[in-house]
Each structure stands twice: as C-alpha cells, then as structure tokens.
Amino acid sequence: MATTVRNKELIRGKILYYLTMIYPRAATLPLLQGELDMFGYPIPMEDLHFQVTYLIEKGLAEAEAVRGPIPRRQVTLVKATTKGIDTYDGRAEADAGVYFEPRDRGLNG
Numbered sequence: 001m002a003t004t005v006r007n008k009e010l011i012r013g014k015i016l017y018y019l020t021m022i023y024p025r026a027a028t029l030p031l032l033q034g035e036l037d038m039f040g041y042p043i044p045m046e047d048l049h050f051q052v053t054y055l056i057e058k059g060l061a062e063a064e065a066v067r068g069p070i071p072r073r074q075v076t077l078v079k080a081t082t083k084g085i086d087t088y089d090g091r092a093e094a095d096a097g098v099y100f101e102p103r104d105r106g107l108n109g
Contacts, residue, residue, distance in 0.1 A: 010099050020084065
C-alpha cells in the first residue's frame with residue numbers, strides 16, 4: 001500500500017478509533033498492528049511505532065511500558081487520552097494529521 005500523507009492520516013485515525021472503542025483498556029502494539037490489518041491498513045511494526053509516537057506527542061494517546069509475560073521483557077501498552085477521545089468525538093479541535101473516515105465517527109460524527 002502506498003504511503004501517502006492521506007494514508008498516514010487514515011492510519012492514525014484508525015489507531016485512535018480503535019483505542020477509543022476499547023477505552024479505558026489499552027492495546028499492545030502487536031494487537032494494534034493486527035487490528036489495522038483487519039481494517040485493511042497493513043503496516044510494518046516500525047511504521048506503527050512512528051504513528052503511535054505521533055499520536056502520543058499530540059496528546060491523543062499515551063503509552064506505558066509494563067513487564068510482559070516473558071521475564072525481563074517489557075510490553076508497551078497504548079491507550080487513548082481524554083483529549084484523543086474528545087478529538088474523535090468532535091468535541092475538541094480536529095488535528096490535521098489525523099483523519100477519521102465518516103463511518104468511523106458513529107452517529108454523532
């Protein structure tokens with residue numbers, strides 16, 4: 001899949017969409033990668049890390065490193081922030097770097 005600017009914005013929107021749907025729970029990066037693949041946006045882990053970092057720096061998501069099931073191995077958990085949820089719901093100013101498809105906005109979007 002071509003990595004256009006719009007494609008990157010769509011991927012960020014899909015990430016935030018999914019994180020909003022599971023809030024207040026968090027997702028691992030491999031889970032996010034699998035969900036994006038099911039949404040039709042396959043993405044290498046390196047690119048996913050970049051997109052998640054973008055959302056974190058914008059204050060739309062947050063990440064926490066926790067101890068994983070394998071000793072001495074950390075797992076990154078990502079979840080939406082309240083700002084991210086408000087942005088998704090249309091109650092906060094839209095971010096030009098994140099695009100939500102109309103069908104992802106629900107009845108209120």
